[in-house]
Amino acid sequence: MTLGQALAAARQRIDRLDARLLLQYATGCTHADLLARPETPVIEPAYAQFVEWVERRAAGEPLAYLIGEAEFRGRVFQVSPAVLIPRPDTEVLVEQALARLGGRERPQILDLGTGSGIVAISLALECPTAGVVAVDLCAAALAVAANNAGRLGAAIECLAGDWYAPVAGRRFDLIVSNPPYIAAGDPHLAGDGLPYEPQSALTDGGDGLACLRRIVAGAAAHLQPGGWLLLEHGHDQGAACRNLLTAAGFQSAFTHPDLAGSDRVSGAHL
Numbered sequence: 001m002t003l004g005q006a007l008a009a010a011r012q013r014i015d016r017l018d019a020r021l022l023l024q025y026a027t028g029c030t031h032a033d034l035l036a037r038p039e040t041p042v043i044e045p046a047y048a049q050f051v052e053w054v055e056r057r058a059a060g061e062p063l064a065y066l067i068g069e070a071e072f073r074g075r076v077f078q079v080s081p082a083v084l085i086p087r088p089d090t091e092v093l094v095e096q097a098l099a100r101l102g103g104r105e106r107p108q109i110l111d112l113g114t115g116s117g118i119v120a121i122s123l124a125l126e127c128p129t130a131g132v133v134a135v136d137l138c139a140a141a142l143a144v145a146a147n148n149a150g151r152l153g154a155a156i157e158c159l160a161g162d163w164y165a166p167v168a169g170r171r172f173d174l175i176v177s178n179p180p181y182i183a184a185g186d187p188h189l190a191g192d193g194l195p196y197e198p199q200s201a202l203t204d205g206g207d208g209l210a211c212l213r214r215i216v217a218g219a220a221a222h223l224q225p226g227g228w229l230l231l232e233h234g235h236d237q238g239a240a241c242r243n244l245l246t247a248a249g250f251q252s253a254f255t256h257p258d259l260a261g262s263d264r265v266s267g268a269h270l
Contacts, residue, residue, distance in 0.1 A: 001041070001042050001047050002038060002039050002040060002041055002042065003023065003027065003029060003033065003034055003037065003038050003039070003040045003041075003042055004034070004038030004039065006023055006042050006047060006050060007019055007020060007023050007034060007038070010022065010023065010050070010054045013054055013055075013057075013058045014054055014057045014058050018057055018063050019054065020034065021063065021067065022050060022053045022054060022057065022063070022066065022067070023050055025053075025066075025067045026046050026047075026049045026050035026053060027042055027043075027046045027050070028046075053066045060193055060195070060196070061193065061196050062085055062193040062196055062197070064079050064085045064086075065079065065080070065081055065085070065196060068080070070085050070086045071086070072086035072090070072091070072118045072122065073091055073094065073118075073122050075121075075122070075125075075152055077116050077117070077118055077121075077148050077152075078116070078144060078147060078148055078151070079116050079144065080140070080144055081196065081197070081198065082138060082140035082141045082143075082144060082198060083115040083116040083140075083141045083144050083145075083198065083201070084115050084116070084197055084198065084201050084202070085193075085197060086116065086118045088258075088259065089232070089258045089259075089264055090118060090119065090178055090232060092232070092256060092257075092258050092259075092264045092265045093119060093176055093178060093230060093232045093264075093265050094119055094122045094123060094126075096230050096256055096265050096267060097109070097119075097123055097174060097176050097228075097230055098123070098126060098127060100174060100228045100230070100267075100269075101123075101127050101130065101173070101174065104173055105129060106129050106130065106131065107127065107129070107130045107131070107173040107174060108130070108131045108133075108170075108171070108172040108173050108174075108224075109123055109124075109127075109130050109131065109132045109133070109172060109173065109174045109175075109176065110132075110133050110135065110167060110170075110172040110174070110175045110176070110222065111123070111132065111133070111134045111135065111175075111176050111177065112135050112163055112164070112175065112176070112177040112179065112215060113135070113136055113137075113163075113177055113178060113179050113180075113201070113211075114134035114135060114136045114141070114142070114145050114158070115136065115141050115144075115145065115178070115201060116141070116144050116145055116148060117134055117144065117145030117146070117148045117149055117154075117156065117158075118148075119176055119178060120132050120133075120134035120145065120149075120154075120156050121145070121148055121149050121152055121154040121156060123176070124149070124154040124155060124156050125152065125153070125154050131157075132154075132155070132156040132157065133156070133157045133159060133167060133170075133172070134149075134156050134157065134158050134159070135158075135159050135160075135161060135163070135164075135166050135167065136158075136160065137160070137161065137162050137163075138198070138200070138201075139160055141198075141201075142158050142159075142160050145158055146158045163211075163214055163215060163218060164218045164221070164222055167222060170222065171222055171223060171224050171227070172222055172223060172224065172227060173223075173224050173226075173227050173228070174227060174228050174229075174230070175215075175219055175222065175223060175227070175228070175229045175230070176229075176230045176231075177215050177230075177231055177232070178231075178232040179204075179211035179212060179215060179231070179232075180200065180201055180202055180203050180204045180208075180211050181203075181204070181208050181209070181211065181212060181232070181233045181234050181237060182202050182203045182208055182234065183203065183206070183207050183208035184203050184204075184205050184206055184207075184208075186203070186208070189202060189203060208234060208237065209237065209240055209244075212231060212233060212237070212240075212241060212244060213244060215229070215231065216229065216231075216241075216244045216245055216248050216250075217248060219248070219250075220248065220249065220250075220270060223270050224270075225270060226269055226270055227269060227270055228267055228268070228269045229245065229250065229267055229268060229269070230265055230266075230267035231265065231266050231267065232264060232265050233263070233264070233265070233266060234263075235262035235263055235264070236263070237263065237266075238255035238263030238266055239255075241253075241255065241266035242254070242255060242266055242268075245266065245267070245268040246268070249270070250268030250269060250270060251268060251269055251270070252268055252269060253266065253267070253268040254266065254267060254268070
């Protein structure tokens with residue numbers, strides 16, 4: 001079996017780009033190798049791995065879990081089924097956070113439900129004077145975040161626990177979170193590879209607002225005066241998040257859209 005033959009066969013089953021990437025990861029070849037030397041034989045262990053990956057991808061398993069990594073803001077993060085796969089929409093949360101750190105010399109930032117650490121690590125790297133704390137209830141997810149921080153050279157503090165529990169008595173200039181916000185029974189949970197992702201990171205098992213309520217309710221006790229709370233949420237939850245923030249005594253509640261124009265991040269300050 002040659003590189004060209006393996007690729008042609010896989011493209012009958014899965015997306016062309018997915019097939020190419022899986023073949024590159026399985027064999028160690030480059031895109032240039034595939035173009036210039038398609039007649040190169042594929043050794044048996046690599047071919048067996050490639051065939052397995054193609055079958056799993058054809059069944060719907062996300063590409064990122066197969067190759068073990070995904071890109072976010074130009075950086076490669078390792079991922080596993082213990083964490084959500086990074087999505088471009090979450091860049092809105094990072095951008096809105098960075099916009100509110102201007103003028104603060106050594107801002108203290110708390111990322112709740114950090115998962116793979118993409119938000120905490122991005123903020124630590126793009127605002128090097130900040131002190132960043134990343135919290136997650138899942139020990140396996142926190143291990144992924146810590147590993148990513150080490151690989152990318154980001155200084156973050158990883159703490160295990162339920163929302164604010166690990167930071168009792170501490171206050172921050174900014175709290176960010178991309179919590180579970182999909183309502184139980186939402187049809188989106190059955191498609192686009194979501195059945196393979198950690199369900200506890202996707203849905204609260206209820207109306208999709210339970211975690212957002214808890215984060216908003218506990219934020220004031222952990223924010224400095226004037227501190228900001230920013231939340232990623234579903235496309236139809238902007239108004240609900242603004243209402244939660246206003247009812248909790250926050251000011252200047254706003255919602256910012258993602259690139260598709262859908263509500264994506266809401267926030268307010270004390």
